[in-house]
Amino acid sequence: MENNKAISGLLRQIGALHEEKGVPFKPAAYRHAAQVIEDLPRDVSTYGGKKELVELPGIGDAIADKILEYLKTGKIEALQKLINEQGGISPDLMQVEDLGPKRARQIQKELGINTVPDLIRAAKDGKLRSLPGFSGQMEKKILENAGRVTERNTRFPRKDIVKDVELLLKTIRTVPFVGRCEAAGSYRREKETVGDVDILIVAQSAKKVSDAICKLSFVRDVVAHGDTKISFDLKSGLRVDIRIVEKNQWGAALLYFTGSKEHNIELRKRAITKGWKLNEYGLFNGDNIIAQREEKDIYEALGLKYCEPSNRSEKL
Numbered sequence: 674m675e676n677n678k679a680i681s682g683l684l685r686q687i688g689a690l691h692e693e694k695g696v697p698f699k700p701a702a703y704r705h706a707a708q709v710i711e712d713l714p715r716d717v718s719t720y721g722g723k724k725e726l727v728e729l730p731g732i733g734d735a736i737a738d739k740i741l742e743y744l745k746t747g748k749i750e751a752l753q754k755l756i757n758e759q760g761g762i763s764p765d766l767m768q769v770e771d772l773g774p775k776r777a778r779q780i781q782k783e784l785g786i787n788t789v790p791d792l793i794r795a796a797k798d799g800k801l802r803s804l805p806g807f808s809g810q811m812e813k814k815i816l817e818n819a820g821r822v823t824e825r826n827t828r829f830p831r832k833d834i835v836k837d838v839e840l841l842l843k844t845i846r847t848v849p850f851v852g853r854c855e856a857a858g859s860y861r862r863e864k865e866t867v868g869d870v871d872i873l874i875v876a877q878s879a880k881k882v883s884d885a886i887c888k889l890s891f892v893r894d895v896v897a898h899g900d901t902k903i904s905f906d907l908k909s910g911l912r913v914d915i916r917i918v919e920k921n922q923w924g925a926a927l928l929y930f931t932g933s934k935e936h937n938i939e940l941r942k943r944a945i946t947k948g949w950k951l952n953e954y955g956l957f958n959g960d961n962i963i964a965q966r967e968e969k970d971i972y973e974a975l976g977l978k979y980c981e982p983s984n985r986s987e988k989l
Contacts (some may be wrong), residue, residue: 675868676718680740681711683749686767687739690755693774705731710740712902714916715929715953718744719937763787770818779804793819820910821894827910828866834911838870841891841913848885850877853923857930863983869912871930879917886915922954924967929953936985943975951975 688703709731710717717740720726726737739749756762759774765788766777780786783804786795795801796816802809838856845854851874855861858871876882879900886903887895897904903915918926929937929952944951949958955965956974964970969979 676716676744677710677713680717680743681707682768683743683752684710684736684739686764687749687752687755689767690752690759690762690774693759694755702731702733703736706736712897714902716934718934765789766792768822769815770821772815772818776807779806789819789822793823821906823910828868829909829911831860831863831865831867834860834867834870834909837891837907837909837911841889841907842872844889845872845874845886848882850882852876852920855927857927858932861931861982862933862985867911869914872913872915873923873926873930874915874917875920875923876917882917920966922965924970925951925955925965926953928968928971931982931985933985936980940971940975943977947975 684703684707688700688707691703692700709729713720713729717726720729723734723737723741726732726740727734732740739751743749753764756764756767759778762774762777763781763786766772766780766786767774769777769789769792772780780792780795780801784795784800786792793816796812796819799809799812801807801812801815838860842854842856845851853875854872856870856872858867858869860867860870874882883898883900883903886892887898887905891908893906893908895903895905901917903917904912906912916926916930928940941951944956947958949956949963951957951971956963956971964974972979
């Protein structure tokens with residue numbers, strides 16, 4: 674769900690810049706909205722228009738407009754305006770968690786650094802600790818966070834990560850209380866490159882399974898640890914997002930999170946022509962469940978042959 678990650682990062686930047694200006698209330702509002710978008714169970718682009726977005730907690734008219742602007746243009750003009758107003762702070766540096774506008778501006782002015790790769794080189798060379806107000810410990814933290822920006826923006830060749838992902842799946846399947854476990858997303862569709870890996874799990878005890886997974890030896894930097902969602906990095910830097918779903922909803926969830934986005938849209942259009950609704954919870958006629966337990970059940974109900982994940986493009 675790359676839109677969610679990108680938008681939440683931009684909203685956090687807006688919040689940080691408002692905080693720099695001393696604007697009351699807005700910094701907290703944007704941070705809260707960023708977390709809401711990051712935690713959404715599906716890509717924010719599937720939530721329709723403004724009317725549906727403002728129903729989400731913490732998303733008002735102004736923030737909804739910015740989300741829609743990004744989905745349409747790939748940028749948020751208000752963020753660029755704030756950056757320009759405050760001395761042309763590098764948008765690249767603003768991606769680095771906890772760096773903040775003041776330190777970003779200081780690094781730009783004192784060291785002439787405007788990009789994350791240059792920031793990483795400077796931190797490795799020990800140049801940041803020489804700046805007023807910086808320390809060796811702060812330099813180490815900035816280096817770690819800058820490295821994560823690079824990782825977030827990296828797509829991994831599938832052939833380079835398949836061994837790690839299959840080992841992760843195999844290990845999770847041995848965790849007590851895990852019923853079913855499969856990778857979804859572009860990995861399951863066997864795309865040549867993968868930005869992150871989505872994994873779905875059915876569990877008899879969601880909390881016990883969540884806690885056990887977070888303790889696995891190859892899990893690094895846990896960023897979300899709840900009963901239904903877990904997010905962490907592997908040692909390679911690959912981000913893994915795990916969703917724990919209900920047993921009866923397995924097929925619908927696996928279909929939805931496998932994608933592609935275009936394929937899902939075509940399936941929803943097919944459902945609409947029959948007066949039905951399709952989402953990550955199932956295929957419905959009003960409140961009545963038509964199919965949800967297995968992917969093939971949904972395809973059959975829609976009058977379609979089962980489509981292999983690797984063939985799930987926009988065409989049916």
